[in-house]
Amino acid sequence: MGSDGGYDVMIMGVTSDNELAQSLADSLTQDGLSVWTLNTNNNSKSKGNILVASKVLVNILSEGSTSCQECEDLISLAYVSDTPIFPVARDCFPAINSRLSFSMKLILAKINWMFFTNEADRTENYPILLSSIQRAIEKVNLKSENGDGNEDVTDERVYVIKMSQDEEKIEVSDRPEFWENRLRGLSQVTWPEFRDAFIDEYKEQLKESFPEHRQKWLINIIYGDIFDLHKMITKKMYTDFCCGIENDPDNFYHRILDYALGLLAMRSVFDMESTVRLDAVQNLGQFKTRSVISTLTNLLNDNDPNMRAVAAIALGKTGVKNYKVVQSMIRKLSDEDRLVREAACISLGHMRAEVSVRYIVALWRGDTISHVRQAAEVALGLINSPASQEALRMTRVLSDEMNRLK
Numbered sequence: 502m503g504s505d506g507g508y509d510v511m512i513m514g515v516t517s518d519n520e521l522a523q524s525l526a527d528s529l530t531q532d533g534l535s536v537w538t539l540n541t542n543n544n545s546k547s548k549g550n551i552l553v554a555s556k557v558l559v560n561i562l563s564e565g566s567t568s569c570q571e572c573e574d575l576i577s578l579a580y581v582s583d584t585p586i587f588p589v590a591r592d593c594f595p596a597i598n599s600r601l602s603f604s605m606k607l608i609l610a611k612i613n614w615m616f617f618t619n620e621a622d623r624t625e626n627y628p629i630l631l632s633s634i635q636r637a638i639e640k641v642n643l644k645s646e647n648g649d650g651n652e653d654v655t656d657e658r659v660y661v662i663k664m665s666q667d668e669e670k671i672e673v674s675d676r677p678e679f680w681e682n683r684l685r686g687l688s689q690v691t692w693p694e695f696r697d698a699f700i701d702e703y704k705e706q707l708k709e710s711f712p713e714h715r716q717k718w719l720i721n722i723i724y725g726d727i728f729d730l731h732k733m734i735t736k737k738m739y740t741d742f743c744c745g746i747e748n749d750p751d752n753f754y755h756r757i758l759d760y761a762l763g764l765l766a767m768r769s770v771f772d773m774e775s776t777v778r779l780d781a782v783q784n785l786g787q788f789k790t791r792s793v794i795s796t797l798t799n800l801l802n803d804n805d806p807n808m809r810a811v812a813a814i815a816l817g818k819t820g821v822k823n824y825k826v827v828q829s830m831i832r833k834l835s836d837e838d839r840l841v842r843e844a845a846c847i848s849l850g851h852m853r854a855e856v857s858v859r860y861i862v863a864l865w866r867g868d869t870i871s872h873v874r875q876a877a878e879v880a881l882g883l884i885n886s887p888a889s890q891e892a893l894r895m896t897r898v899l900s901d902e903m904n905r906l907k
Contacts, residue, residue, distance in 0.1 A: 507551075507554030507555050507556065508535045508536060508537040508551065508554070508555045508556070509529075509534040509535045509536065509555070509556050509557070509634075509638055510526075510529055510534055510535070510536045510537070510555065510556070510557050510558075510559055510634060511536075511537045511551055511552050511555040511557070511558050511559070512525055512526055512536060512537065512538045512559045512560075512561065513539075513548070513552075513558060513559070513560050513561065513566075513572055513575050514539070514560070514561030514563065514565075514566050514572070514591075515561075515563070515565040515566045515569050515572065516539070516565075517563065517565045518561040518563050518565065518566060518591060519538075519539065519540065521561055521589070521591050521617060522538045522539065522540075522561055523538060523540060524623070525559065525589070525627075525630075526538045526540075528627060528631075529631065529634070532631055534634070534635075534638075537551055537555065547777075547779075547780050548571065548575060548776075548777070548780075549574075549575070549578055549776070549777035549779070549780025549781065549784075550780050550783070550784070552575055552578055552579060552582070552584065552777075552780075553578070553582055553584070553780065553784045555584065556584070556585075556637070556638045556641045556642075557584065557585045557586075557587060557634055557637050557638060557641070558575065558576070558579045558584050558585070558586050558587065559587045559589055559630075559634070560572065560575070560576055560579075560586060560587070560588050560589070561589050561590075561591055562588050562589065562590045562591065562592070562597050562609075562614065563590075563591040563592050563597065564592050564596055564597065564600060567597055567600035567601055567605075568600065570776060571776045571777075573602065573604075573605055573769065574769060574770065574775050574776045574777045575777060576605065576608060576609075576766075577604070577608070577765075577766040577767075577769035577770045577775075577777075578766075578770050578777045578780070578781055580608055580762065580763070580766040581763070581766050581767055581770050581781065581793060582781075582784070585637040585640075585641070586608075586612050587612075587615070587630065587633065587634060587637075588609055588612055588613075588614045588615070589614075589615050589616075589617050589630070590614050590615065590616045590617065590618065591617060591618065592618065593616075593618060594614075594616075603712070603715065603765075604765040604766070604769060606710075607710065607758075607761070607762055607765060608762055608765070608766065610710065611758065611762065615629070615630055676750050677750060678743075678749070678750045678751075678752060678753070679698075679699070679702060679750070679751070679752075679753045679754065680736060680739055680740075680753075682702070682750070683698040683699075683701075683702055684698060684736075687736070688735060688736050689733050689734060689735040689736065690733070690734055691732060691733060691734070692724060692728070692731070692732055692733070692734055694734075695734040696720060696723070696724070699720075699723070700716075700720070702754075703751075703754055706754065707719070710758075719757065719761055722757070722760065722761060722764065723757060726760070726764075726795075726799050727742055727757070727760070739753065742756060743756055744756070760795070760796070763793065763795075763796045764796050764799070767793070767796045767797065767800060768800075768808070771800075771808060771811045771812070771815070772808075773807050778811070781815075782811065782814060782815060782818065793819075794816070794819065794821050794823075794826065797812045797815050797816050797819075798812075798816065798825060798826055798829050800812035801813060801816075801829050801830070801832075801833055806836075806837075806838035806840065806841055807840075809833065809836065809838065809841045809844075810838070810840045810841045810843075810844045811844075813830060813833055813841060813844035813845045813848050814844045814847070814848060816830065816848055817830075817844075817847060817848025817849070817850075817851040817852060818848075818851070820851075820852070822852040822853075822854055826852075827849070827852065827854045827856060827857065830845050830848055830849050830852070830854070830857070831845075831849070831854075831856075831857050831860050833845035834846065834849075834857075834860050834861065834864050839868075839870045839872065839873050842864065842868065842870075842873045842876070843872055843873050843876040846861060846864065846873065846876040846877045846879070846880040847876055847879060847880055847883075849861060849880055849884070850879060850880030850881070850882070850883030850884055851883060853883065853884050853885070853886070854884065855884060855886045855888060855889070857880075857884075858881065858884060858886065858888045858889045858892060859888075859892075861877045861880050861881055861884075861889075862877075862881070862889075862892045862896070864877045865877035865878055865881065865892075865896070866896065878893070881893050
């Protein structure tokens with residue numbers, strides 16, 4: 502175990518994967534890394550907390566692990582927490598891929614696999630796995646040393662070297678990026694024009710990665726989450742989302758894919774049935790990537806009130822309080838669900854969002870649910886600004902006056 506209480510490597514699989522897991526752990530330990538496996542004698546922490554404290558996740562992919570909900574939840578948590586993921590396949594690709602859920606197929610399709618199906622594979626691929634893990638740990642350590650506590654953190658992820666059964670060559674393309682290629686010379690287009698151009702440009706990739714109903718889901722994400730239901734899509738809106746990354750003609754598609762992956766992983770992690778939900782909520786202060794904040798903000802409008810409440814709590818725990826987050830949270834003060842209103846109050850209090858004071862005061866004085874009123878009062882105390890303190894004082898004075906008249 503490292504000096505910070507975490508491991509360099511967490512190896513996760515199911516019981517039938519123990520032989521490979523232990524073999525990898527022994528080799529990695531001999532090469533100077535601290536490793537956690539299912540056999541590690543550490544029952545003081547949950548697996549979710551162990552993952553968050555670890556620097557990389559090695560996930561053993563087998564026919565058994567593909568049906569393990571806990572394994573799937575941990576992969577989603579690793580994606581959300583920006584923990585580098587190293588899939589090690591114990592069985593052949595068709596046997597594994599046919600059993601994966603849609604979200605796991607999408608996440609693991611972006612991350613290159615290494616195959617350890619026999620002794621020859623292990624001998625050949627272990628040195629590459631080791632060097633990839635070491636490089637990932639170096640980047641994690643560097644990021645930790647430099648600090649990432651500000652809310653404008655980027656979304657750079659650490660991906661592994663491809664060592665699959667059918668290794669592909671990466672082709673460098675000099676073709677223009679999407680807008681320049683399909684919408685050249687236009688400063689804005691209607692949403693249907695943009696949508697149709699996108700679908701036509703990426704029809705092969707969409708067909709390969711998304712079932713038909715999921716393609717519609719992705720298009721709805723682009724329209725609703727990325728472009729906020731604007732009827733006209735400007736080039737500036739497009740380039741702002743692309744973040745100015747050059748040398749990738751498919752940058753917009755890749756950014757959309759990243760966003761969709763984050764959304765799927767977030768839903769998996771914070772689902773009420775998730776095996777890692779509590780661990781995720783407890784550690785949310787560490788998850789400050791732009792994609793996480795953006796996804797949580799959009800989850801405030803989820804159809805499931807439980808998801809809205811968890812998203813509100815999660816945003817409060819991250820400590821991020823930019824304009825969009827605060828305004829989105831203020832709107833949740835009028836949510837139809839009382840738990841969402843409570844969560845929004847407490848989170849705005851932790852953010853010390855002074856702009857929210859008058860809205861919280863209105864809730865404190867007017868909500869019919871006592872728990873919501875109590876949450877509002879707590880929030881005003883947490884904000885502790887002159888305006889919130891004056892609101893508390895005035896309301897208490899009025900309450901005392903009314904009590905004396907009774």
